[in-house]
Amino acid sequence: MESARPCVAVLLAGGVGARAGLGMPKQFADLHGRTILERSLAALHDHPAIEGVLVVMAPGFVDAAQVVTGSYPRTLAVIEGGAERSDSTVNALRWLDAQGHGDADVLVHDAARPLVDARIISDCVAALGTHAAVGVAVRSSDTILRTDVSGRIVDVPPRSELWRAQTPQGFRAGVLQAAYDVALADPAFVATDDCSVVLRYLPDVAVHVVEGDDRNMKVTGPLDLAIAERLLGT
Numbered sequence: 050m051e052s053a054r055p056c057v058a059v060l061l062a063g064g065v066g067a068r069a070g071l072g073m074p075k076q077f078a079d080l081h082g083r084t085i086l087e088r089s090l091a092a093l094h095d096h097p098a099i100e101g102v103l104v105v106m107a108p109g110f111v112d113a114a115q116v117v118t119g120s121y122p123r124t125l126a127v128i129e130g131g132a133e134r135s136d137s138t139v140n141a142l143r144w145l146d147a148q149g150h151g152d153a154d155v156l157v158h159d160a161a162r163p164l165v166d167a168r169i170i171s172d173c174v175a176a177l178g179t180h181a182a183v184g185v186a187v188r189s190s191d192t193i194l195r196t197d198v199s200g201r202i203v204d205v206p207p208r209s210e211l212w213r214a215q216t217p218q219g220f221r222a223g224v225l226q227a228a229y230d231v232a233l234a235d236p237a238f239v240a241t242d243d244c245s246v247v248l249r250y251l252p253d254v255a256v257h258v259v260e261g262d263d264r265n266m267k268v269t270g271p272l273d274l275a276i277a278e279r280l281l282g283t
């Protein structure tokens with residue numbers, strides 16, 4: 050059952066795609082006839098539970114993104130992100146609050162995951178009916194090693210407890226902003242996703258996992274583009 054509360058999506062496309070090595074942000078790369086940006090945007094935009102999508106771009110790429118978002122009328126705006134992924138999330142939360150969307154639940158999704166599907170988005174929205182914070186993830190099929198700085202293996206955590214984080218990550222209205230309010234006062238703050246910000250800075254809020262899908266991969270390096278192309282062809 051999907052939540053009756055309003056829900057908006059933040060599409061994070063504020064990175065420059067250095068690891069993909071394309072000479073341009075990877076979200077503008079073509080994937081079976083549509084850009085990565087458009088595929089991610091369409092998945093969120095076309096989902097009936099999502100009222101609008103806020104797109105976050107790296108400075109200098111807002112105009113290029115608006116060419117894409119022009120065909121998606123439920124795009125709320127295209128705004129500039131910040132230096133790190135977390136800065137882009139913070140900019141988005143500020144914009145949403147300033148524009149009167151502060152009472153909506155929020156799904157934050159990586160534009161770099163263009164194969165996200167409606168089932169994952171629906172499950173995420175539905176989970177917000179009973180949980181204040183949810184993260185999509187898949188169980189690890191690899192044994193994961195923890196090492197020290199010298200490269201010596203110091204721990205092999207039980208695989209049954211290990212998941213690989215994906216997006217979207219969903220938060221009831223106000224929860225993610227409250228977590229960032231605390232996080233931004235911490236000089237040691239660093240985070241590569243948003244669930245970890247809630248986990249660390251709002252310890253009383255349980256973060257629930259929603260089953261993802263291996264197809265919901267992140268396009269990070271050149272090999273990932275080839276894998277995504279192949280997945281779209283099947």
Ligand SMILES: Nc1ccn([C@@H]2O[C@H](COP(=O)(O)OP(=O)(O)OP(=O)(O)O)[C@@H](O)[C@H]2O)c(=O)n1
Pocket residue numbers: 061062063064065066067068069075105130131132133134135136137138158159160161162267268269
């Ligand atoms: N300052 C940033 C950095 C990243 N992202 C977004 O966060 C998602 C996950 O980041 P990642 O895959 O690391 O993308 P890039 O930062 O573009 O890649 P790289 O680290 O290789 O430069 C991407 O959709 C990316 O556009 C963002 O909105 N703002």
Ligand SMILES: C[C@](O)(CO)[C@H](O)COP(=O)(O)O
Pocket residue numbers: 134159213214215216241242243267269
């Ligand atoms: C949010 C994320 O996609 C979950 O797997 C990931 O943490 C983003 O990390 P990146 O270093 O910005 O690719």
